[in-house]
Amino acid sequence: MPGPIATPHPPSPGRRAAGTLVGDVSESAVLSRILPMFQQAAASLLGPGDDAAVVASPDGRTVISMDTLVEDHDFRLLRPNGLRTTGYDVGWKSAAQNLSDINAMGAAATSLVVSLTLPPQTPLDWVEDCARGFVAAIRGLGAAGCSVVGGDLGAGAQLVITAAVTGSLEGREPVLRSRARAGDVVAVTGPLGRAAAGLAILEDGRPVSDFGALGEELIAAQLRPCPPLAAGPAAADAGASAMLDISDGLLRDAGRIATASGVSLDLDPDLLQEHAHPLAPTAELLRVDPLAWVLGGGEDHGLLATFPQDVQLPPGFTAVGSVLPGRPQVTLASQATALRGWDHFAH
Amino acid sequence: MPGPIATPHPPSPGRRAAGTLVGDVSESAVLSRILPMFQQAAASLLGPGDDAAVVASPDGRTVISMDTLVEDHDFRLLRPNGLRTTGYDVGWKSAAQNLSDINAMGAAATSLVVSLTLPPQTPLDWVEDCARGFVAAIRGLGAAGCSVVGGDLGAGAQLVITAAVTGSLEGREPVLRSRARAGDVVAVTGPLGRAAAGLAILEDGRPVSDFGALGEELIAAQLRPCPPLAAGPAAADAGASAMLDISDGLLRDAGRIATASGVSLDLDPDLLQEHAHPLAPTAELLRVDPLAWVLGGGEDHGLLATFPQDVQLPPGFTAVGSVLPGRPQVTLASQATALRGWDHFAH
Incomplete structure (x- = not known):
């Protein structure tokens, strides 16, 4: 059973005033706040910092999938009941829905790359919370071999979080949607x-x-x-x-x-x-x-x-x-x- | 030299009236227009249609990178001189900038996954052009083993195109940014x-x-x-x-x-x-x-x-x-x- 699992308590939804905004600082300043959180796990042969990362694919195959969360479509920052969606929640959910696609193939996740499209008025704290949510989900859900190995950062009118995830089948055959048989x-x-x-x-x-x-x-x-x-x-x-x-x-x-x-x-x-x-x-x-x-x-x-x-x-x-x-x-x-x-x- | 290469002529920038819009049809109707274009290349062991794709990683390592293009930040649909950016151009550019990251590691691209965030008023033809641009870039730039193996489709206020790309080092060591030496x-x-x-x-x-x-x-x-x-x-x-x-x-x-x-x-x-x-x-x-x-x-x-x-x-x-x-x-x-x-x- 998946059930509730023990997770670090997320930041309080009632937030203090915004503080530093993404639009106040440079791209590298944003990166310097979030990259140190992404400790590299076993499958990461080369982590963030170069044009691309390198991930282990021990059985010679890589499972890959991608999912996107868009503000006001897949989440709302402010709900009718006054609850605010934290960056932590959005990071957790993005990681979870991507890890789930690898799970559904019968594979184990090996890496995430994450693209953050951020309105300039996004609090830098929100971005940091989001990175923390990614890390907490990977750890909390038990994706032990997996880490955030890279990504992209840019500006836009709306928050858009896209992650791509890789996985290893560890010698298994992938479980497809197309092989159900009468009697199953x-x-x-x-x-x-x-x-x-x-x-x-x-x-x-x-x-x-x-x-x-x-x-x-x-x-x-x-x-x-x-x-x-x-x-x-x-x-x-x-x-x-x-x-x-x-x-x-x-x-x-x-x-x-x-x-x-x-x-x-x-x-x-x-x-x-x-x-x-x-x-x-x-x-x-x-x-x-x-x-x-x-x-x-x-x-x-x-x-x-x-x-x-x-x-x-x-x-x-x-x-x-x-x-x-x-x-x-x-x-x-x-x-x-x-x-x-x-x-x-x-x- | 990279120089100009022979590429299929892109659709004319002066477009006819919009026709069917993304918001008029279902997600599966959009997919049915673009998925048939993505013929699977050598490295694709399992293409679009399941929770995830499977890509060959012959030497047991996968290079991975990700890049995003955002409307009004990375491209404009309408330029001051009246030129319109076609879907073909945006698809080409997204593919090219991702393939370039794999190139910069000394690797050969093996797959792309693509997330399209589309305002409902996006013409379906634009989306089809965009898919055509991806395919044309992969072929035109000579990424022979590579194909679009999956992705994600969703709605948003602004066009956002994110691609993640995988590559194979074919036994080579990746070329990093950090190994330049005095005298080189x-x-x-x-x-x-x-x-x-x-x-x-x-x-x-x-x-x-x-x-x-x-x-x-x-x-x-x-x-x-x-x-x-x-x-x-x-x-x-x-x-x-x-x-x-x-x-x-x-x-x-x-x-x-x-x-x-x-x-x-x-x-x-x-x-x-x-x-x-x-x-x-x-x-x-x-x-x-x-x-x-x-x-x-x-x-x-x-x-x-x-x-x-x-x-x-x-x-x-x-x-x-x-x-x-x-x-x-x-x-x-x-x-x-x-x-x-x-x-x-x-x-």
Whole structure:
């Protein structure tokens, strides 16, 4: 189970006045504040400071992925309830969503390169917090061989944080989306729907305290997701036939496996209710069905995988359905569903 | 010599009305327009379509770098003289500046991942042109083993194009900035200052035709730079002691080698005048000293390298100075200079 993990307490959201701004200093002054944080891990053969970094790829292959966070699209600096998103949170989330993509291939992360596009009025402290968030996520999530090995720094109208991540398959075959077979078991690492519930609280106008201790936990799941980085390689070793990380919602991501593999994925609503149940108190306050968070909410960055029936599910995975023959679709107890997940342009 | 190379003619800058916009269609509709262009090259073991791609790293090491282009900071869609920057140009430039970083380590590029942050009002045709520019640059610059293997697509207020690039050292040692030694020869691949001259024309209000055929060439050097991708590995093989690509201006980038190596780089103004001379007609029209473009202009993405004195310079390199002992600085005929290159925040 990914669950909550022990992490250093992030800087308080109630910030002091901005202090030095990025626009007040030179590029090298910004770099001199953040580069010392990036201690190089085992896989880094040459770290920041040259035109490029060099990373070890012991089995002769490199897994690579990239994800971007854009202010006012993927995060808001100021929420309707008055909460501010810290640089730490944004750095953590950028690292986590990138590490999750490597996890979903059955690989272990070896490096991150990070591009920060910063409005000149960005406090230098915010940038430092952001770097601290990257480092804390790498360490807190257990990506032991990984470090920030380089990147790019520039100015723009809006905060944009892009990271690319490399990983090592350590001799494994990558687990694709396209190899699910009829008869396979569909399984997830949980819990599901927590990040979506946290987002709903953040977008609600009421003070966070109205949502109690659970509310705080759910907000943390949204702001600082914890992909289960041991589970991806474990699933690959166990013989997972297909896998991806749930970033755009269970139904939408299940649909991707269905489409890529040419199969139907049938999910069991009773098993999914077990993920919805703990969210009920929050859902009641917000007058929504918690199952909608479980089915449609992304950003928990748990894993969705299919396993041949005779495989014992690795630790952290629980069955939620089965793979059926037939045209690519996702059904709930054999019933079609119209619920969709996240699309960057359609919303 | 990098020089002008034969490239497919880019789409005309005078564009028809916008047609379909990114905001009118889904993320997958955008992807379906651009993904088919990215034919996978030799080093791609698994291309776009999964959580991550897999790239070959034959010698067990991966070189990695990242560069970002931001609208109104690194390029303008509309110039004072009425010229529009096409998606093709931006795609080309993003690919070129990333491939150049791999070149500067003495490596050969193996893959690009690309993140496009697109305002909803971006024409879908512009995005397609941008993808075409990436493909054309990879092919036109001779990065034969390289292809676009993945990336990310999202919405934002401003166009932001980030690419990360991987490369293979093919058994070579990477050429760092920090190994220049007193007595070494300082050499560059030319020509220098052409991209800066092109920028000066673009930022001038006069019609491009006032600057004649040379003006067109210089604009092309700014919009679609041609890093000499054979020269990086050749310099490494020849025994270059230090190397980087000239992206922020000769003086500034020479200063980086001086600082990293703890040496002084003395440049010969007579040798640099040979780069300035061909720019004289344009410089006269703009009433500037063309040597300022040679010394301070970046974005040509030629190479600056140091070689032990007994090494024969590889094809494309010409000597422009020598490495001296003493405190880190860059001098012109042993005179200190105050000219500086590009800083993202200081300008």
